[in-house]
Amino acid sequence: MNIVAICFIMMLLLFMLKLPIYIAMLIPSVFYFIAEDINIAIMVQRMVSGLESTSIVAIPFFMLSGALMNYTGITKRMIAFAEVVTGHMRGGLAQVNVLLSTLMGGLSGSNIADCAMEAKILVPDMLRQGYSNGFSTAVTAFSSLITPLIPPGLCLITYSVVANVSVGRMFAAGLPIGLLTCAMEMLFVDQISKKRGYKPIREKKASGKEILTASKTAIFALILPVVLIGGIRVGIFTATEAGVVAVVYALLIGVVVYHELKFTHFKIALSETVETTAMVMAIFAAANCFTYFVSNEGVAEMVSTQLFAWITEPWQFFLILNIVLLIAGMFMEGGALTILLVPLCMGVVDRLGIDLIQFGCVFCLNVSIGTLTPPVGTVLYTTCQVTGCRIEEFFKEGWSFYVAMLILLVLVSVFPGISTFIPNLIYG
Secondary structure (H helix, E strand, C coil): CCHHHHHHHHHHHHHHCCCCHHHHHHHHHHHHHHHCCCCHHHHHHHHHHCCCCCCCCHHHHHHHHHHHHCCCCHHHHHHHHHHHHHCCCCCHHHHHHHHHHHHHHCCCCCHHHHHHHHHHHCHHHHHHCCCCHHHHHHHHHHHHHHHHHCCCCHHHHHHHHHHCCCHHHHHHHHHHHHHHHHHHHHHHHHHHHHHHCCCCCCCCCCCHHHHHHHHHHHHHHHHHHHHHHHHHHHCCCCHHHHHHHHHHHHHHHHHHHCCCCCHHHHHHHHHHHHHHHHHHHHHHHHHHHHHHHHHHCCHHHHHHHHHHCCCCCHHHHHHHHHHHHHHHCCCCCHHHHHHHHHHHHHHHHHHHCCCHHHHHHHHHHHHHHHCCCCCCCHHHHHHHHHHCCCHHHHHHHHHHHHHHHHHHHHHHHHCCHHHHHHHHHHHC
């Protein structure tokens, strides 16, 4: 058995033992450097150099802005707006749940934060109005998948860094896919609510005046993605500086506009950001060390050659990619998947002439679905823990939403224009 096989088996075993992701990648890397008698200083250099990308700096800033948004008072205003817009539809509160994730996605970028927040705020009201716990939990979990697809989704930023793709283009591509996900989930909620008799929360559709009044409080959430994409496109600020803009934006909303952000909230948000950022950076450092051995042993070229030997069409590649990612997403966290697998696929993507933006959107969508598949599914377990829903009940009530996400995945894989039209329109 060669060194490559030993390292990959070692990593998989460590994943199965549920060790932290960065440790599971770092131990095989150390083993490789020792076994091949490579200067350990090179490993340290690779770990440090992997954190020197200016795009990576954007991640902690966007994390901080998302944490600050939880204390600005904007969430309750978003709920009020969502109720006005969707309250007349069947399954009114479930529709509010989906729309709220779409609105908050432009502020937090984190699906775990989104699902935890909505599970605490909306699910108790849904239960009081007769919705089953399984359905309420499933809607909350699946609607949170919209969050990482809406700018400034962290998945979009991570892919951009790894694939060396414009963050602005990925933001522009993620927005329509996030909106399409929202529309599809609302359609499924409507059909399920029709069968079960889940009622609207408003007797009639809101008037234009009511929507306009409610939108005044929601305007700060609605315009942030546009500000970020527009600012990057025009050249007012870079993708990294956009993270700083998002933080300043959150501070202005919380302190100047709503007067609800206190200094104690700021300290808590900083603490949350430092903790999360440390974990993300540890994963990046370990993954860069791991990818050195992958590159040094020619694993990427080998995978590319083997796949290209029989894959001649993009649809064949996306079919295999989606199957692999849906399975891998059951066992690995999305950030680690992106860092490890994107470089392995780049050769095939280039040879087949697949647009990197489309590839990125398919990848990010797969990674999002992976957060709802056991045994690793972070969003699945977070939501069920908050709502007290059993996993069996979640799957019984949520299987139709898995179908919805798979349909969306097929559409994005088959039709490149879904993900490339807006970026090409904005950037040329």
